[in-house]
Amino acid sequence: MRWQGRSRRKYTGGRLHFLRRKKKHEAGRPAAETTVGEERRRKIRTCGGGLKMRLLRCEFANVGDPRSGTTSRAKIITVKSNPANPFFARRNITTKGAVIETEVGDAVVTSRPGQDGVVNARLI
Numbered sequence: 001m002r003w004q005g006r007s008r009r010k011y012t013g014g015r016l017h018f019l020r021r022k023k024k025h026e027a028g029r030p031a032a033e034t035t036v037g038e039e040r041r042r043k044i045r046t047c048g049g050g051l052k053m054r055l056l057r058c059e060f061a062n063v064g065d066p067r068s069g070t071t072s073r074a075k076i077i078t079v080k081s082n083p084a085n086p087f088f089a090r091r092n093i094t095t096k097g098a099v100i101e102t103e104v105g106d107a108v109v110t111s112r113p114g115q116d117g118v119v120n121a122r123l124i
Helices: 085-092
Strands: 032-038 042-045 051-058 060-065 069-081 097-102 106-109 122-123
Touching: 032 069, 051 069, 060 106, 069 085
Parallel strands: 032 051, 060 122
Antiparallel strands: 042 051, 060 069, 069 097, 097 106, 106 122
């Protein structure tokens, strides 16, 4: 179980003694790790009854051109670099801030594919 509560250690390295157990609202979920491939999504019910769309695989991106002010749907060829993790680029994992190579040209991902369910990008 992934847990997003307080650490078991103090900043000094000493042990923290908890006065309560882990709570359900502190539980986390595994990352989507959106890869390049035939599109695949998953609906996730959030706390409060809302919905999130997890994008597990993506084939196309909405690429905006800041010079002309137009947006087009372009096929993703590969992930060139990813500042979140250098190994993500090798595995073609798309996250916010990743530089992707598209048919139109290189672009930076501006959306969060694992949270929003769509890949939006801006041309470099």
